[in-house]
Amino acid sequence: MAVSLDTIISLCKRRGFIFQSSEIYGGMAACYDYGPLGVELKRNVRDAWWRAMVQERGDIEGLECSILMHPDVWRASGHVENFTDPLVDCKSCRARFRADHVEGYEAVYTVTARTDGGATERFEVTLGPQIPTKVIRPGYRHNGAVLEEIAEIKFKGSPRTCPTCGNRELTEPRLFNLLFRTHVGPIEDAASTVFMRPETAQGMFVNFENVRGSMRRKLPFGIAQIGRSFRNEITTKAFVFRTLEFEQMEMEFFCKPGTDEEWYRHWVNERFNWYLRYGIRRENLRLRQHDADELAHYSRMCHDIEYNFPMGWGELEGVAHRGDYDLTAHMKQSGKNLKFFDEETKEAITPYVIEPAAGVDRTALTFMIDAYHEEEVRGEKRVVLRLHPAMAPLKVAVLPLLKKRGEIVEKCQALTAALKQRWRAVYDDTAAIGKLYRRQDEVGTPFCVTIDVESLDDGKATVRDRDTMEQDRIELGRIEDYLAERLVLNPPKVAEPALG
RNA sequence: GCGCCUGUAGCACAACGGCUAGUGCAUCGGCCUUCCAAGUCGAUGAUUACGGGUUCGAUUCCCGUCAGGCGCUCCA
16 A cells, blocks of 8 residues: 555654754745755765766766856746746636637737847737747747747737636736746846746756866767756645755756757666666656647657656656757857867757756655555564665664663774764664664664674674564674675666667 | 645644643653563653634634645646
8 A cells, every 4th residue: 555645744754854844933835844864865866866877977077057047048048938828817716727728819918028239128919829838939039129028918808708617707817937036136126136047957058068168078978967946836736746946956968960869768768767776666657758738848859757656646857858949049149159060070060958857856755655664563563664775864773782781882882983984874772672673664774783792792793684674693893894785875777678 | 826624742643612731652761671663650842833803711613824735727
């Protein structure tokens, strides 16, 4: 039986993985804090991703960009212009739907645009039932001026009948822009407005030339980044699954047109297998291809890697074919040349981009959920997180069987100190041995080492396995080697073809 | 954003409009025990989410806010 989200939320709070943000002030919606064990788990997720994407390969460089960037970055990317289709609400039946779904839809869009001279001008565009964001989209031009933002939308005429209840009480269409805005400098005027990045991807596009040049790269190569992004979501949901502030692991892989489809397949498979490699159960993963109408404005093709969450299938990671959309857009906006000159064919190429983009928070949550097990041991419930050792916040706990015997405690602390040089290790003597084991099980610690009275004579300790609860007597001097063999922090790659 | 439901100790829950808001687990300490949440004694911990109202009296009824869950809607 699948674990409920409530159970996970309770465990997360009780054992220091995840807390509600600003809890003593009543909480901050859709924001969460990671506690002592949560930060370890997150760090493990990032490390495993970085290892697979950067360290183990030779064709990807790392990068860390600032969160605040020049506002033109987001004009070029299309994020300022708008992010969603205009929506209307029915005041009568409370339904919400896309404006262009209203019978006889026609609306006047007030748009701001910038001329080549840098001046901003406003003008109006009237559109019928075609999807407005497919027409007024990044790069849209009017009398030589380039679209900056849709400032306002108003229905034209009066045919605004609700398709659900038939009443005529619809609100004006509203755009929901997902960009958080803030200001540079103490004065909040329009000129100082900057945006909190909604994705880390753009930082890699605008640094394409910097990375290529400084690292003397030729196509194909990739740029990888892990960092926080911010989206002012209309609806947030399901614990850390969708939050306003979240952490992304993204990689932009630049390749020659013509090789793009092969790379696309490569990355879909590679990323799907990454989850298997760290122990996510195959039956809880699936691949789903986006239909044409759900593709983002920049995307030609997209596969989601989905996980079977307690609340249903949800996206863990998207692998998108972004074509040359982004580099082209930045060339237009910045006036800089971002093409790659191919010495063989003597031609300038605008690379195609394949982008695997994953969420750190969702991935961490997934590891918790997938690892959660309840079982009965001697008539008592045992909760155990069967986390992959690479993901476990703590790798080993050292426990004295008798805390009253000074020699035992001493040996335990010496062993803990030695193990800490290599792994995240803890010492605990605040309960009876059975309880100490259960505590470690609940947070997924793979091994416990127990020193008892006999250890003082034979120099051996008991190593206990989290999953099987089996015990081995091991000489104290050999414990580090014993654990090193079993704490496989860099498991072998999996090669299951998920996509043809 | 809308609708429904919920909010009491770290967690899970109880308390008819009426006594000092209880119980289990957890946590901390003592005794005992010493390899799988044992026993026992004790302790800490709650302006009942926050703010207002009705009432002699509110955890309980009403309103607002905040937060969470579920369902719509939406989802680069």
